[in-house]
Amino acid sequence: MKPPPFQYHDPKTVAEAVGLLGRLENAKLLAGGQSLMPMLNMRFVLPDHVIDLNRCEGLAGIKEAGGALEIGAMTRQRDLEFSDLVKAKCPLLEQAIQHIGHRQTRNRGTIGGSLCHLDPAAELVSVCAAHDATVVVEGPNGRREIAFADFPVAFMTSSIELNEIVTAVRLPLWAPGHKAAFIEFSRRHGDFAIVSAAAMLEIGGGKITRASVTIGGVAVAPHRARDVEQAITGQAPSSDLFRKACESCRSIEALEDIHASSSYRQHLAAVLSRRALEKAAGLADNAPWNKVH
Amino acid sequence: MTDKLDITLNVNGRDYPVRVEPRRTLVDTLRDDCGLTGTHIGCEHGVCGACTVILDGAAVRSCLMFAVQAQDKEIRTVEGLADGRRMHPLQRAFMAHHGLQCGFCTPGFLMLATNALERNPDIGDDELRDVLASNLCRCTGYQNIVKAVQAARDEMRAGK
Known part of the structure; x- marks a missing residue:
């Protein structure tokens, strides 16, 4: 039950992370680690390179913009759970968070990680589907947006390319009082x-x-x-x-x-x-x- | 094998310079490289909570992190709970209320409960049960763990 050997990379910017992802063979992105770490420990995944996004700048945060809640991919589930903005604007997300694992896992787990892992039972994936969310990704050709209806393509497989990184997700807000x-x-x-x-x-x-x-x-x-x-x-x-x-x-x-x-x-x-x-x-x-x- | 990295972990206020492979989990590093064997390893895949430590003020499962990720963070383990020879109110409450039998899960429960009480000293019984539900114990049936943490909560609140 020990992770396999790999080279560790610690990019500080999204551009650096995208560069690594494009250059390295068999690389895996590490977000909160609450799904990938068990899979590494059990050797279900055997990457040659792990690119850790935890020190990557500009990927975490919750803000309201253009009638939507924009959530950075590395925003911890814990921060969503205790966000006044989420509580006020997005009651579905507030309730769903309570069902995600436990407090210790929510302290590490991220929304971007959950979306990319795409477990069929994942609460955050359901919330994104319910809200007709938009997933924002960045790759070597710049930024693109994916409507959530087009995001899942198969079992635990999303439509992002191997050289792309999810940077944020936008949840269009419903009318106040919904x-x-x-x-x-x-x-x-x-x-x-x-x-x-x-x-x-x-x-x-x-x-x-x-x-x-x-x-x-x-x-x-x-x-x-x-x-x-x-x-x-x-x-x-x-x-x-x-x-x-x-x-x-x-x-x-x-x-x-x-x-x-x-x-x-x-x-x-x-x-x-x-x-x-x-x-x-x-x-x-x-x-x-x-x-x- | 991959190249080892020189990192420094700050555990219970003390710096531990260690040389580890990047694949080394935080819990293995705490136990084998820092010599702090109070934190236990249960399932090694984030289910049992035995390896719970406090990282920058948040309870986390240390089998689900690499040691290299814990650089520049404040780590607290069960070894840091007691004040010299005087045990933490939670440790005393676990003894008084029989909150353990074999003791394997105890360090994880102690750090989980410590973090919950520090975050919210007035935590209610329902929320407390919700928090404690994240860790597994095969001996006690949980009731005495809940009682112990409730007693420590009440004692710590009264002592303020």
Whole structure:
């Protein structure tokens, strides 16, 4: 259980890091290390070079710009958890953070690392899908932006090129006062979610005017339940409406592994998306399942 | 093998010059190069929390970091908790409330709880359980660990 030998690189700027990435064969970027380090310790990955981004300048920070929350790739999950800006503007992110690992791992783990690792159950990946985020990357040809819908391409594989680095992610903000809920089902507190659900709602004049429903853990990338979103938009929020609309989640093509069969994941997708919507709409305050965790 | 690097780690206020390969984890370096064997190695892949240390005021798992990344940082380990021969309130509480049996997980729990109480001396019971849930203990069933940290919290708060 010891990491394999590699050459260590410690760039101070993004340009330097991009240069190294373009020049070195079989190099791996190290962000917070909360996924890569276990994989190195277990020798699931055998890089010849590790490029450590932890001392790279200008990659961390949270700011509001142009109606979006712009988050530097090396921003620690802990800093998101305790950010007043996140709390005020992005309740879905605030709730989702509470489900990511534990406090010790959030002290190191970063949003950019989570996006690039792209675990099917990752909370931050779901939040980006729910918010229609934009991923900002830098490579030898400069900067480009990737719409989140085009970011995941296969199991734990994103559309960034081998010589590119994620530098930031932008979450377009929803209207002030919008409602959000993030819930998940896992075997143990802090464990990977078997299925998670993220819901965001804008409600005006007693009707839902905008909806986003995202289910994590069912497929290789978060699944946006567009049919649910369409079915509830324009309607008055009610448990009955959500229950009927979320039944369509039983037909999502779902992963199967040692933790859960695909039919169980489909069942959870229908139940958790309904619960997330109920919670977001304030219909679940007395529900027995609605606790902090 | 890769070239070894000369680095200095500041642990519990003391500088330790060490020569390590870049692949050497912080916990291995603390134990084998600095001789500070109080920090234990459990799972080596970030699940059990036995190797928890405090790095620049934040509890982290030292098996999930390389030693070279901890240069210029303040590292605190279980060896730095006691004040001379007088044990830290948390250490005394773990003894008084039987917060350990075999003791393997104890240094990790102590550093985790120390960091939680330093960050928030008034931490509530729910948040405390949430924090403590990150580490594994195979002996105690956790109840006595929770009791010990609650008792230390109350004692430290009263002593202020």
